[in-house]
Amino acid sequence: METYLWITSVWGIYLTAIVFFGGMAWRIYQWATTPKSPVRLGMFPKPKSGAGRFGKLLADTFIAPQSAKIEPTMWIFAMAFHVAALGAFVGHLRLIHEFPFLPEWLGEAGMNTFAAWSGSIAGILMLVGVLFWIVRRTFGPYKSLSVPEDYLLLFLLLGVVAMGDHMRFVYGGVVHAATYREWFLSLMTFKPEIPAELLASNVGVSLGTHMLFTDLLLMYFPFSKLVHAIGAFSSNLVRSE
């Protein structure tokens, strides 16, 4: 178990960080150094002011109102997934630092309850979103349009989410944020260690597998269609040019 964790949750993370940040930087560099389209590709209605364009950019990127109008079902699931993923990301920041104020307001037990509820909701929404996307790609035009990349990413996402949920639901009451924080901060300070408490609790398999999928997903991220996470801002801005 200890070896598995050292591979997936220590050295794997270092490798992932290098590939992910290096890959994203390389991707952005590529986009930035390719000349812009000579033709203005904007469409109407087009805001006249800079602030208007910025507002539309934010609305189009974060809310996608046009997509909501044409395919509400897809929009609801996609929105649920993305909002939940953002929530999960924010929750994971506790790995670096406990939230300010919240623990004082809620107390230790309250904070654990809050984390359990919000983490569970986010975890379920993400799982539902991923399952919806998987099912959607099994029939009709969605299937015809899909390529192995789509299934690979969904498989990796499913692994990340399922194992994250496993940790949340099975070990949520046993291992708390402080333990994980000890492990994660040791990575960040380049003095990696795996806390004895983690090894003792049997959460190791879940954590290791959660991290294995996360490592693979994030290492592939910069070379996959997931770069829409950054590219969408730029392409949606062009809509108003």
Place this chain on the structure above:
Amino acid sequence: MSDETKIDLELDLKGLLCPLPMVKVSQNIGNVPVGGVIRAVATDPGAMADIPAWAKSTGNEVLQAAKEGSEFVFLVKRVK
């Protein structure tokens, strides 16, 4: 001239707006043999420039482009 020329295909392009007369002539030129002639009658004056320009740029030959009353009559020979 039109009296002597053997017509292989008659095209009624009356009422069609440019560039459709040119499009129809182009679509039908393959339906006559090389050396064959299409007689086309159009009502849009734009055809008076369009059809000769099409013939020149595709290497075909306009034997006649004449205004007859409110109609424009073309004799187009397929060259290749």
Place this chain on the structure above:
Amino acid sequence: MDSTQLTTLTGVIDKKMNRQLKQYMDICARCAICKDACHQYVGTGDFKYLPARRAELIRQIYKKYFTKTGEFVPALYEARDPDENLLDELYDSTYACTGCRRCMYYCPFSIDTAWILSVAKAILIAAGKGNEMLGQLADAAIFKGDNAEMFNDVMVSGFEDIQEEVRAITGNPNSRVPVNKEGADILYVALAGAHSIRPAAVIFEEAGENWTISMFEAANYGFFYGDVEKARLITKRYIDEAKRLGVKEIVVPECGHAYRVAEFFYEAWSKEPMPFKISHILEKVDQYIKAGRITVDKGLIEGKVTYHDPCQLGRNGGKFEEPRDIVKAVTDNFVDLTPNRAEQWCCGGGGGIVAMEEFKDVRLASGIKKVEQLKASGASVLACPCENCRLQIEELNEIHELGLQVWQVIDLVVAAMPLKGTKPTHA
């Protein structure tokens, strides 16, 4: 496929590469939200017309030759060579596309499929598979530009005939169709047909406009064909003419792509700033009506009137309100189609598809949404300022027995003007 052609075709992508294309290639999630935006996919259910699929063919080449992951693991992206199979499907899906960009409107990332297909057209042309008819139409237009002298007399005599018709309509023997008028304020670049000159001339003359007619047509089949150089040369004909005559403003006719080409594309093609103000004729007519330079009477047009936004003029050109204001000025009985403006369904006739007989079936099938909209509106008159749209809708009108009168907007205006002469009967 042989390596020379492969180098040629990938070279086309390389030459056409820009940030937008690269991002469109990299970020599409194949979510297929564009599926129900496309009138051709909705009308036929044929997978090759699904917008993301059309783009995917270019993406498959891009992944293999422009990305490392696609080069090493092509199977992951179904990356492949631009072989005959790919090019055949690409030909169908690219030249059938009307360029309406309704898919871009609904795409969460605003991916411009039409822009991707402009690269597809360049690839097809390089492979010797450009659409022959569109190529011929483009070449004929360039030939007219290169040999303007040859056509001068024919054109002038045509304009004189139209001038007579204009005088009959206005009842004013001094009405003119000015040709080659130096120092005119406006160069009106019409379509080749008299129908696009006659009513415009009536309106310009009645408004007391200082205008002149162009020897060239505003339609640009080089744009539809997908050859930037041909497209540039075709538009350059009237840009040079406008420079020679010293006009201030170029006015394009009731045509969708002519406006977009002049206002949005020509600067990029010619690599120089557009020296003239570009206006659509309906902007001018709207101004004339609002300024009282021409008079229109309500009540001369019978029946419920609706309006179709041509994609290139509306969603892609931004002219939503001017045409509507004109139609509302000539009738109180106006009803909008649903949806309208930016969400307007493409009629299915754009992109030069009406000139390509081989796409007739998909074209007519793709009009079903427009037919539904028109039926639901209950209108008996349709105002539509785009030639390709009108050709398509008139055909749909006949097939589906809609009983619609399909009008140019400027014809409606002339019909509503109190003039001394004889009104032309609507064709």
